[in-house]
Amino acid sequence: MSSVTRSSTSTGDRILGALQSVGRSLMLPIAVLPAAALLLRLGQADLLGSIHWGVIHLDWIAKAGDAIFSNLPLIFAIGIAIGLSGGEGSAALAAVVGFLVFTAVFNNIIPQVKAADGTLSPDPNISMGVLSGILIGIVSASLYKKFHDLRLPDYLGFFGGRRFVPIVTAFVALLLGLIFGIIWPPINSGINAFGTGIVSLGAVGAGIYGFLNRLLIPTGLHHVLNSYFWFQLGSFKGPDGTIVHGDLNRYFAGDTSAGYYMAGFFPMMMFGLPAACIAMIRHAKYPKVAAGILVSAAVASLVTGITEPIEFAFLFVAPLLFVVHAILTGTALAVCYLLQIKIGFGFSAGLIDFLINFNKSNTTNPWLLLLVGVVYGVIYYFVFSFFIVRFNLGTPGRGEESTGLAPDWILPESQRKPVARKDATSVATEEPEDKETTLAREVLSALGGKENIESLEGCITRLRIFVNQSDKIDEPRLKSLGASGVIKKGKIVQVVMGTQSDRIASRINRLRKEDNIGV
Structure with missing residues (x-):
């Protein structure tokens, strides 16, 4: 009985771990969207697109941005193959080959x-x-991991190893293209029905999405949820006839009904969370x-829409605040939907x-969005103040008694006061290590050493690890x-290590490959 439970738990852990890895890998292709959105917007007729320099018409800038959006799949x-394979170029090449075949x-x-001329074409x-x-991307990365070290007979040796990966990916993609070509039409109908159901809920549907979007941030699965709403929900035939x-x-293609599922994030990111920082x-x-901890994070949220430095500042020491934050985000999307505010973003709100998108032709009520933002700023300030004081929550600068953390616990180590470590690990080297490598070595030791780690990846603000024994981790x-x-x-x-997480992860993985790591 216990072995069955242990097996099912392990299977569940691996499924969740795989989903989190996919969610992390989605960040790489999503990172190109700001460039695409900026080019597409600047090339519109109401901005640079109307400018002529002789025979040169600057609407080509929009064409450049559209080229990225047109090739997002x-x-x-490519991005997911790179992310899941640890940055291997042969996996990326396999993804290109596989995608074209598929x-x-x-x-x-x-x-x-x-x-009209009698020719047949795929149903758009x-x-x-x-x-x-x-x-x-997932398939090509998986095939890379399985076959990148494959040894073939000598007369076929040239095609072994990494060179074999694009070859096998092409044949697997051919089979998948056949299977999905048959099964996808009814699935497509089901997805469209689901989307229609979400849209039919109106403000409630937008609110549910906003709530789940924030609630899934600790797991990293919000990227998977976003992929549906941002890239699959609904359809629109653009000016060039492309669906x-x-x-x-749809928003950047000019759809006047798009933007409902993005507009509500602006009040939260530009006003709400910065006001929460003031309250803390x-x-x-x-x-x-x-x-020192929160001002720069508030500016980042206001200007770029990057919210994780703020959210992780209170997520673990005051999870009640995070639930409140998720609820407020859901209400912000619902309110903007009810007020018919529509605006989009290429990166974040x-x-x-x-x-950039204030004057876009299909943006509606942007000035009203600012008013809603001010209201949400006030709401966030007073709601956060109430919960912090009423429940004595351990937010930055006040949590050292309830959490056992120093007041400056969330700052990078280089910016914090020295901390005495009784069991700090050090390894003699000919040249002094840089601070991040030393930190990575100590984090590795606190994780139970290289023997306790099956896989480790870095994300924007956290390390994602699959371990052998979680009880060996020294929290x-x-x-x-x-x-x-x-x-x-x-x-x-x-493990949430802040914006240095990706650099720490790369150093830990390098240390794991060394034979002389002290653990």
Whole structure:
């Protein structure tokens, strides 16, 4: 009985871990969206697109941005393959080959429609969109891990190892293209029905999405949720006749009904969370310490829409506040929906995207959005103040008594006061290590050493680890090294180390490959 339970738990952990890895890998292709959105917007007729320099018409800038949006599925395939394979170029090449093969077969198998001239073409209403790129990215990365070290007989030796990966990916993609060409049309109908159901809920549907979007941040699965709403929900035939899907894609293609599932994030990111920072500073026992932590995070949220530095500042020490934050985000999306506010973003709902898209033809009520933002700023300030004081929550600058953390616990180690470590690990080397390598070595030791780690990846603000034994992890020591929280679910562990996480992860993985690591 216990072995069955242990097996099912392990399977569940691996499934969740795989989903989190996919969610992390989605960040790489999503990172190209700001460039695409900026180019597409600048090239519009109401900005640079109307300028002529002799025979040169600057609407080509919009064409450059549109080229990225038009090829998002391929970009997703490449980005995910790179992310899941640890940055291997052969996996990326395999993803390109696999995507081209898959798309060609898929478009040939799905129902065809007859044009006016009698020619047949794939039904444009049946599309996998970025899901096809996600599928091929996962497949190519998996095949890379399985076959990148394959040894073939000598007479076929040239095609072994990494060179074999694109070859096998092509044949697997051919088979997948055939399978999905058959099964996808009814699935596509089901997805469209789900989308129609969400849209029919109106403000309630937008509110549910906003609530879940924030609530899933600790697991990293909000990226998976966003992929549907931003890149699959709904369809719109653009001016050039191309059918696009997703609230984000439709908005930049000019759909006047798009933007509902993005607008509500602006009040939260530009006004709400910065106001929450003011509340946390106002009620801190050490206001200067709290300000040092939160002011830069508030500016980042306001200007760029990057919210994780703020959210992780209170997520672990005051989870009640995080639930309140998720509820407020849901209400912000619902309110903006009810007020018919529509605006989109290429990266996130910060001031940069707001200014770029303020005058876009299908943006509605942007001035009203500012008013809603001010109201939410006031709400966030007073709601956070109430919960912090009423429940004596351990937010930055006031949590050292309830959490055992120093007042400056969330700052990078280089910015904090020295912390005495009784069991700090050091290894003699000919040349002094840089600070981040030393930190990575100590984090590795606190994780139980290299023998306790099956896999480790870095994300924007956290390390994602699959461990052998979670009870070997030294949480107090990780927090003394700068971790603002440790999330454990079975063998899946996330350690929030802030924006230095990706650099720490790369150094840990390098250390894991060395034979002389002291653990």
